[in-house]
Amino acid sequence: MDGHSVSKRRSLSSIYHFIKLSLKGSNEDFTQGSIRRAVFMLAIPMILEMVMESVFAVVDIFFVGRLGADAAATVGLTESVLTLIYSVAIGLSMAATAMVARRVGEKNPEGASKAGMQAIVLALAFTLVISIVGVVYAAEILQLVGAPASVLAIGVPYARIMFGGCVVIIMLFLINGIFRGAGDASIAMRSLWIANIFNIILCPIMIYGIGNFEGFGLTGAAIATTIGRGTGVLYQLFHLFKGNRILKMKISYLLPDWSIQKSLLNISSTATLQFLVASASWIFLARIVASFGSTAIAGYTIALRIIMFFLLPAWGLSNAAATLTGQNLGANQPERAEASVWKTAQYNVIFMSVVTIIFLFWAAPIVSLINTDAGVVRIATQALRVVSLGYIAYGVGMVLMNAFNGAGDTRTPTWINLCGFWAFQIPLAYILAKTLQLGPLGVFLAIIIAESAITVVTYFIFRRGKWKLVKI
Incomplete structure (x- = not known):
């Protein structure tokens, strides 16, 4: 057996051992x-x-x-x-x-x-x-x-x-x-x-x-x-x-312990609102798409479920950023906390790039596994291809959002979501879809434009570093 094969086997063994250790858990x-x-x-x-x-x-x-x-x-x-x-x-x-x-x-x-x-x-x-x-x-x-x-x-x-x-x-x-x-x-x-x-x-x-x-x-x-x-x-x-x-x-x-519970309430109240703001915005987008008929809303719904399935690994990575941010801030290591966030974002970008390629080239076959109606497949395929163009920005954004949450600063992402989704994304979707008569395509374009803009704003606020000073 040559040296390359031995090295490859050791590498695979090391990866297997690492995954086994992560699943087993340890202190x-x-x-x-x-x-x-x-x-x-x-x-x-x-x-x-x-x-x-x-x-x-x-x-x-x-x-x-x-x-x-x-x-x-x-x-x-x-x-x-x-x-x-x-x-x-x-x-x-x-x-x-x-x-x-x-x-x-x-x-x-x-x-x-x-x-x-x-x-x-x-x-x-x-x-x-x-x-x-x-x-x-x-x-x-x-x-x-x-x-x-x-x-x-x-x-x-x-x-x-x-x-x-x-x-x-x-x-x-x-x-x-x-x-x-x-x-x-x-x-x-x-x-x-x-x-x-x-x-x-x-x-x-x-x-x-x-x-x-x-x-x-x-x-x-x-x-x-x-x-x-x-x-x-x-x-x-x-x-x-x-x-x-x-x-x-x-x-x-x-x-x-009222002091601890007060702190928990302060963080959780805005965190709950943060989730509701984001979730409710998708409902309003669905209503806009639904105005173009059952085929449009069926395609949109299928595309959304496929998107969420492929985003699960990205959400897992962003949750890791929350834990690392909180623990390193507690250890009075804000620079390590920030480095952890950027490292996590880097891996998320790699993953989201792969998903983008998958959706750009294989969106139609993926949708056809769920629904074979030509009209539904067309809308869902269009949604996957258009929305995937913003995936890299979205991958970075979700990591930064969870970093804020991990630091105990749930207010910042809540305000960003409120302005980004309700003051920008929904009006933009209506203008593109209805006023400019782009139909469902207008909603899909509004999603990537708004998500990209939210990530840019989040990036600059994150770089200011005020989240490092949050005490909980």
Whole structure:
């Protein structure tokens, strides 16, 4: 065997060992050593975590879809309401990640543990209110989002279980944010693996039954999802209180600490608004596209789902930037924090460049795997090709946004999103699509123009460095 072959085998063995180590997880100190290693040690499990989160929606709609249009509509309408709960969960998760990462960087594991527990207390108080309202007014909530009588006839029990069990949704998001802040992304990843395994096994059983067990129909999907997520939360709690990692939880940390909770509320409130602003803007863009007919909105919807699927690795990388920023600021190493952000952005640019090439040359075949209608394929292909032209800028932008969040400065990206999406992107989309009569193409052009402009603004604000001075 020649030297080149030996070197290649060693390199592959080293990569395999590195991936295995990142998936296993360990008490690593990300405030020193190789930044490249730190990025990938965090990013690999974070990427897989996000893939697992997306599997929930796919599994549910796959099994429920066989029950008919009304059952599928129930899931869709309930999810539209749960999106508001997701936004709160993500906001709390961002706050927990930022505060726990800061304490870990300060080499204050007790403070990190206490911050994590206070975030849980805050989330439980919020969830109690939401769950009661959801259980009592499930039918009224479905009516509010436009559910017809046929959906109400079968969907209220499903919605009641999903709203009542939102505690497991929020806890799954939140506790994973705590683990990410501690740099223990492997636990976050495995909790979603476990949740998905239970959901995949239980969904068909609870819906259709097995043997003499007849199943619960649509309601069974809610039961399976809630049990699946709940099992993931139990796994999280086991490792939180096990005490063999950086975080060592104590029951005494559950006593309310108003100073910590105030800080968490300040960060999470703007983080929640940040997510809502961005999400709601896509709804308005969809309304503009929908005005050009069902073919246009079908193509846009398919393109958007394909885009989100391919963006998952990029989101994983940007989450790594949040953890590294928080921990290095806590260690009083702002320059290393900034270097970590630029290194992460560099890798994201490489990945997004590859995705851009894929969409430019193979958009049509990818879309055709999902839908073969010529009109739908044409619109979706056009959307993928046009939007992909802004992917490199978007990849940098999401890293910088998460760096702000990791530093505890959730206000800056919230204001950038508010101005960029609502004051610029939506009006521009309307002008290009309607006034200049470019149709759906106008919306797609507005997306890349606005996203690129947002990244440029974010870049210059980030370079000013005020995020390095944020205290939490």
